[in-house]
Each structure stands twice: as C-alpha cells, then as structure tokens.
Amino acid sequence: MIFVTTGTQEPFDRLIKAMDEIACSLQETEVVAQVAASEFQPKNMAAHKFLPPKEFNELFNKADLIVSHAGMGTIISALVKQKPIVVLPRLAKFSEHRNDHQLATARAFEKLEYVHAAYSLEELRVKLQQLTLKEPGELHRIGQYASKELINSLQNFIVS
Amino acid sequence: MKVLAIASAGGHWIQLLRLMPAFEQHEIIFASTRQSFSETVSSYKFYAVPDANRWNKFKLIYMGAAISRLVLAVKPDIVVTTGAAPGLMGLLAGKLFGAKTIWVDSIANVEKLSLSGRLALLFADRTYTQWEGLATPKVHYHGNVLS
Numbered sequence: 001m002i003f004v005t006t007g008t009q010e011p012f013d014r015l016i017k018a019m020d021e022i023a024c025s026l027q028e029t030e031v032v033a034q035v036a037a038s039e040f041q042p043k044n045m046a047a048h049k050f051l052p053p054k055e056f057n058e059l060f061n062k063a064d065l066i067v068s069h070a071g072m073g074t075i076i077s078a079l080v081k082q083k084p085i086v087v088l089p090r091l092a093k094f095s096e097h098r099n100d101h102q103l104a105t106a107r108a109f110e111k112l113e114y115v116h117a118a119y120s121l122e123e124l125r126v127k128l129q130q131l132t133l134k135e136p137g138e139l140h141r142i143g144q145y146a147s148k149e150l151i152n153s154l155q156n157f158i159v160s
Numbered sequence: 161m162k163v164l165a166i167a168s169a170g171g172h173w174i175q176l177l178r179l180m181p182a183f184e185q186h187e188i189i190f191a192s193t194r195q196s197f198s199e200t201v202s203s204y205k206f207y208a209v210p211d212a213n214r215w216n217k218f219k220l221i222y223m224g225a226a227i228s229r230l231v232l233a234v235k236p237d238i239v240v241t242t243g244a245a246p247g248l249m250g251l252l253a254g255k256l257f258g259a260k261t262i263w264v265d266s267i268a269n270v271e272k273l274s275l276s277g278r279l280a281l282l283f284a285d286r287t288y289t290q291w292e293g294l295a296t297p298k299v300h301y302h303g304n305v306l307s
Contacts, residue, residue, distance in 0.1 A: 007170060053196065072171030072268045076178075079306065098215075104270040108291075146178045147303030150264075150288070154182035157262065157286050158161065158238055 002026070002128070003063035004033035007071040008050070011037040012096055015088050018121045019067060020044050022128055029132050032059055065136050067128070070102035075115060080144070084136035086116040088124055114140045164236035164259070166191040166227075166250040167243060168211060172266060173197060175242040178305040179264065189234050191227075193246055207234075213245050214275070220245070228253040242266055242305075248276040255283050264288045267304050 004019045006012035016038045023031040023044040031045035034056065041047070051059070060066065063083060068074040070087040078085035089106040090096035103119075110117040116131065116139075118124035145151065163183045167176040173192050177200070180188075190201045193211035210226050212219035223246055231239065231253035239254030240262040241247025251261045263280035265273050267290040273281065281287045281298060289295055290304035 009170065053199075070268075072266060073174050074171075076171065076174050076306070101268060101271070101274075105268045108270040143307045144178070145181050145307060146305040147307045149303035150290075150305070151179065151182045153288075153300065153302035154179060154240070154262065155185075158163070158182070158186070158260070 001030045001032060001059075001063050002065045002067055002132075003059045004031060004035075004045070004067045005056075005060075005069075005074055006034065006036050006038065007069050007074060008036050010090070010096065011035075011039065012069055012090060013038050013040045014094060014096065014121070015067070015069065015124075016040050016042060016047070018088075018124055022125055025125075026128065026132055032063075034059075065128075065131060067124075069096075070106040070109075070115075070117070072105070075105075075109060076142075079114060079140060079142045082138055082141055084116065084131065084139055086118055086124065086127055086131065088118050088121075112140070161186040161237045162235065163188050163238045163240060164191065164231065164234055164250065164254065165189070166209070166239065166241045166247050168192065168246055169194045169197065171268060172241075172243045172247065175264070175266060175305045176240075177201070179240070179242070183238075183240070186238070189236065191230060191246075191250065209246050209250075211246060224249050224253075228256075231257055231259070238262065240264065243274060244276050248280055251280055251284055255285075260285050262286045262288070264305075265290060265294075265299075267291075267306070269294075273299065 020042040066085040070089040089102035106117040109115045167173045189205045191207045195208040198206035210223045212223040227249045261284045263284045265277040295301035
C-alpha cells in the first residue's frame with residue numbers, strides 16, 4: 001500500500017492530482033491519501049481530508065511506501081519507522097509554499113540517501129513505477145532522539 | 161531549572177521532542193499550537209498557544225500577547241525552540257523576562273537559516289544550525305536532530 005500525505009498546512013493539489021493518475025496505472029497497489037485542504041476529488045484512490053493521529057499512524061505503519069511533500073515532519077516519521085519515502089518538493093511558483101526551501105531540503109536528504117526525491121511529476125511517475133516493481137529497499141534508520149553531540153551541547157549550555 | 165520548550169505544530173514540534181534528553185533532568189513545560197499535542201507529552205505540563213505567521217499582523221500581535229502572558233506565568237529559566245514564529249515570540253518574551261534563550265534552526269533549512277532564525281540570531285543567547293555548512297562563529301553546529 002502507498003500512503004500519500006501532504007502535511008496539514010497548505011493544499012498540495014499538484015501531488016494529489018498526479019497521484020490520482022498514477023494510482024490508475026499502478027495495478028495491484030492500493031493507494032490511500034491524506035489530502036488536507038486540497039480542493040481536488042481523487043477518483044482512483046481513497047482520500048481522507050484530515051485524519052486523527054491514531055488513524056494517520058495506522059495508515060503510515062501499514063504502508064510499504066510513503067509519498068509526500070518534502071516536509072520534515074513526514075520525512076522524520078518515515079526515517080523513524082523505516083518506511084521508504086518519495087518526496088515532491090512544494091514550489092513557491094505554484095503557491096505551494098512561501099519559498100523554495102523544500103527543494104533544498106529534498107536535494108540534501110536525497111544526497112544523504114535518506115529519501116527518494118522527484119522534482120517533476122514525470123519523475124514522480126517513473127520513480128513510483130520503479131519502486132513498486134520491486135520491494136522498495138530500506139533507506140536509512142534513525143533512533144528516537146537527536147545526535148548525542150547536540151544533546152550534550154544543549155545540556156552544557158543550559159547549566160553554563 | 162525550569163525549561164519552556166515551544167514549537168509550532170508539524171515538523172518543528174517533532175524536532176523539539178527529539179531534543180528531550182537534553183532537558184530531562186530539569187522541569188520541562190511544553191507549548192505548541194495544537195491542544196491535541198498534550199497527549200504526546202502527557203506526563204508534562206502543556207500549554208496550547210495561538211499560531212501566526214508574518215503575513216497576518218493582527219494574528220501576530222494576538223499570538224505575541226498570548227505567548228508573553230504564558231512566559232510571564234511560567235517564569236522559565238530557559239526558553240528553547242525549534243521554530244517557527246511562535247517559538248521566536250517565546251524566545252523574545254523569554255529574553256525580556258530574563259530567561260536564557262536557545263534557537264535550534266529546523267533541519268529543513270539547508271542553504272540558509274530561516275527568517276525567524278536570522279531574527280533569533282540578533283538576540284538569542286545560543287543559536288544552532290543543523291547543517292555544518294551554515295555554521296559561523298555565532299551559529300553553532302553540533303550535529304542534528306537525527307541520529
């Protein structure tokens with residue numbers, strides 16, 4: 001199952017529309033989406049506007065692959081739960097975000113091999129076809145907390 | 161020590177929770193923009209604060225007043241935030257009321273500090289980036305919220 005999430009802030013119709021088309025071509029793979037404030041009504045995938053945290057987590061845990069915007073909340077959750085993730089950065093030119101920082105986030109995390117990134121809808125389609133043909137491999141595991149170095153630095157600064 | 165840990169809903173909040181071991185030996189009070197988050201930190205005191213961004217000046221003033229009241233009531237020794245605007249306001253109020261203030265810029269900001277982070281840098285006692293390339297003598301880098 002592929003779980004699509006746009007985060008909860010702004011609509012991200014470009015991703016939802018593209019995933020609705022892709023869902024049609026991905027036979028035997030169920031696609032479920034949390035669409036938040038999106039105006040678009042998907043036809044080929046199950047869509048939920050807002051999901052309570054419990055149901056959101058159930059879908060996230062059940063998914064074989066996550067598709068989302070390049071938001072840190074979703075990326076960190078995917079890393080903690082060891083879910084392969086494909087991110088499509090929100091772009092300012094489509095009024096999807098105030099600036100293009102998600103583009104830089106996607107590039108940096110892709111370089112670290114923490115995420116798969118798609119920078120166009122065509123690339124998203126190709127990546128998803130490749131990833132659903134085989135078991136998408138694990139990307140990177142992280143623990144529950146920040147790096148020891150950052151924790152230590154904060155601890156020392158607090159008592160200094 | 162009393163630590164007020166504040167962040168907006170979403171990625172900022174998730175990053176704040178990953179810093180928890182740094183504060184555990186102190187009294188922690190959490191604040192975020194969604195009441196339901198109290199469940200994720202159920203053994204701690206939690207306050208919901210209004211959200212705002214720089215595009216809505218009226219909401220920004222309302223949020224600033226609410227957060228200043230919170231800081232005045234809590235009287236923290238430390239205010240720490242991972243962003244965004246409500247965290248900046250918490251830091252500013254903390255600074256005015258004598259707390260030590262810490263800004264941890266979101267790991268989402270790869271190429272430059274966020275606008276809020278650049279503002280925090282003007283007055284915060286400590287500013288962290290999570291990317292080595294953004295470190296300067298005033299912007300500290302000591303790893304990131306991942307591990």
